[in-house]
Amino acid sequence: MVHVVFVAPYLLRATLQFIDGAATLPGVRLILVTQDRLAGVPASVRANLFRFHRVENVMDETQLLAAIHELRAKVGPIHRLIGTLEDLQETLARVRQTLSIDGMDPITAGNFRQKSKMKEILRGNGIPCAKHCLATNRPQLDAFIDKVGYPLVAKPPAGAGSRATFQLNHAGDLDNLLSENSLSTGKPILFEEFIMGNEYTFESAWIEGRMKWHSITRYYPSPLEVLNNSWIQWCILLPREIDHPYFNDIREIAAKANQCLGIQNGFTHLEWFRRSDGSIAVSEVAARPPGGQLTSITGFAHQFNIHQEWARSVIFNQFAEPKRCYAAGAAFLRGQGKGRVAAVQGIKKIQEELGALIVEMKLPAIGQPPGGGYEGDGYILVRHPITAVVEKALSRIITSVRVVLD
Template identity: 30%
Template structure:
């Protein structure tokens, strides 16, 4: 079987190792922030054919020069993969320069800019929230349009942001004006425009759908319910996680989701991708589109698939790299309900103390421990996506899962401590 040569954007040790173990050749690109903030394993890095560090994923001049270098040296890339949210624009630009069809620049814009995403979904007849584009160089006009067309409250977030980072509920024109002024801070005299989006709030239960697609067919598809809608998570260490719902007990939900996903895939040209979709079940009973990304999910969502046979990232890699290895197979887990929670300090600062492995071992239903931000990490700002200690847990029912999540929070969160950064 011929080798697959991948150009991979962003450092994710688990995914890179899995790709290399399946015989893929790698050209790796990551940015200066990752080079200084990630733990770059030199032995793993040495297994790649080559690697390049660029100033920023948005430095298109450096990306263009890198593409020319690869062509000049005769490196033939079969596919470009983006392992993070912020590298998707750059990965699509690189793919275009190398003459590859995917990921396309158009798809990268649709997946990153929430205004383009909402416009495409609404144009395809997919139920989603009404929105308005906001500009920091037109604060008065932006506020007026929201007042006239949406009213308050609204949810405000960066147009091309990540998850729930820098996202807030805004309840008045005065609040919105303050948010836009903060977003413009430091650039008022330069004329630089920052774009944000204001959306009408969506009520109801929030779900995420994670899938691996090959030739438009789902090789893996899991529907999970968040313990609490992301906008209602007010501290990252409480009720912050999700439950992967078993298909045999939620067959009607899965059927509805698959029908909706087929319409979404047609609208966004999803054929050979990994996707993370967020939807709501509103009071009217319908499923409403919220957001989607063509990357694997954050938190411990990928690890939540392990009881079914493999980490979601491994299942995706099986579809990307056709090797001589035996394909991974899904199986029914020992417990019908699995999922994950995030535990984190209640205040920002340097983590000085965290729950120990010995403390966690007292809870036999904990299946996996993922430490993303450990002792010594400086948490500059608390938000729902501050992943610190993530635990994959099992349960016999959704009710028991929630009880166990609350039990772990009560027992382990007091072990966290932070101190001001020096």
């Protein structure tokens, strides 16, 4: 049996799915290390755990090291140290290195996590990506703006999921940002040129440095546009057909991007743009499974346990390539205006219209405050063998369902 430690700060629903995927993998004894309470683990997941271990802060490398030492004394060798949270990847890599545990090393983790370093590596290998500046002072930033102009995108140097990401359309927007976030060597801000175009993702599974599988998904519209417009109910579309020549260039570019960043085993999530002139620009790459219900619709489209296959890739360096049987999509529900959720309108009509196309649904609870993020307050996932049917279903959902705030 292989002793595997899964590290997760908080036991969110999506995280629990990956925990259970690893815990139910044959040959694995899974130990969960978290700062949440055992009560946060559903009984169905708890039954599959080998051991539960709580620390005050799993992001603290010292505490995590101490936890692994303690677990080693109790259960014997720890063979793998894993986790899905992007913010944890460098910490996990350093602990692996310190304790001689196989897995992603600190250099590779830093290549994926530090966005400015990532773009330098990509551009140095001839991969098209947004021009950027990791600014520590105003003259440095002004010189960059003189070259690329507005609009700009500002984000943390090691952000994830569009958190703390802003579109700056003019100098006034920049002044507002810098009034609350001063530039310094200790707190730089990553600025990028704003890329116009259709935004996609490229998910891939890697075993021993070779890409074994990939998937392509389209955002409608981009997450940044959603963040800037609270009224938008947005969608993710995973088309059934991705072997079209239209995607030949991104297949080559994405494979090269992942290879030069150093991925060996596991999943990656790459975001990219197709400009109006047909050219490609890579936004960024993460050495983790995707979020935003993208993992779920990928599993539904391929009819496989994606959470377990991710675990297999990082624990046993194996991956069973699935067949893409369906198109799938996610429609995100967002409240309009201010206040708490008072009603969710149009659900009964959508259920009657779409019927079996709906494979999963999470509605906002009456009385809950709006989440404020780009994922909104709920979602509806759909699936069908024909891509156009899924596209039409997503359009019907976002134009028919309304989350009322009061």
